[in-house]
Amino acid sequence: MQLKSVMENDNANLRRFAREMRKEPTSAEKALWKLLRNRRLAGFKFRRQVPFGPYILDNYCVRARLVVEIDGDSHATPEGQENDRKRDAFLATNGILVLRFWNGTVRNERDAVLDCIADTCAERVEPDRRVNSGNVQ
Numbered sequence: 001m002q003l004k005s006v007m008e009n010d011n012a013n014l015r016r017f018a019r020e021m022r023k024e025p026t027s028a029e030k031a032l033w034k035l036l037r038n039r040r041l042a043g044f045k046f047r048r049q050v051p052f053g054p055y056i057l058d059n060y061c062v063r064a065r066l067v068v069e070i071d072g073d074s075h076a077t078p079e080g081q082e083n084d085r086k087r088d089a090f091l092a093t094n095g096i097l098v099l100r101f102w103n104g105t106v107r108n109e110r111d112a113v114l115d116c117i118a119d120t121c122a123e124r125v126e127p128d129r130r131v132n133s134g135n136v137q
Contacts, residue, residue: 011051011054025048026070026072026103027103027107028070028072028103028104028106028107029048029058029070031106031107031110032059032068032070032106032113033048033059035110035114036059036068036117041114041117041118041121042118042121042122044061044063044064044118044121045061045062045063046059046060046061046068047059047060047061047062048060052091052094052096053090053094054090055087055090055091057069057091058070060096061121063121063125064120064121064124064125065095065096065097065124066096066097066098066099066117066120066121066124067091067096067097067098067099068098068099068101068117069084069098069099069100069101070100070101070102070103070106071084071100071101071102071103072102072103075100084100097120097124099116099117099120101113
């Protein structure tokens with residue numbers, strides 16, 4: 001789903017909530033955003049707290065169709081895990097892959113997290129590059 005399609009299903013309350021979430025990130029979200037913003041990660045542009053359908057995506061790269069979620073304790077409960085499964089399935093039906101990292105992993109294993117995100121972005125756009133360069137394989 002392209003960003004234009006997202007905006008067609010615009011929800012003013014969700015947008016307002018996303019705006020509030022951008023103002024009060026967790027420490028792990030803030031740390032990761034410093035590394036993703038302004039195309040700092042391999043030139044990939046990420047947007048923060050993006051409304052998409054009924055959800056808000058922590059960090060979204062449109063080009064790679066990739067969401068990076070930073071999860072806290074609420075995601076460890078059975079209810080949180082079920083909500084994540086439903087959300088991930090919804091996003092998958094729209095061609096979007098979700099990578100999830102725990103808060104502690106973002107803080108303590110920063111380089112591994114960044115490598116995983118960069119590698120996944122590159123893998124997801126590589127088919128586009130082959131087609132665009134005329135070297136379809």
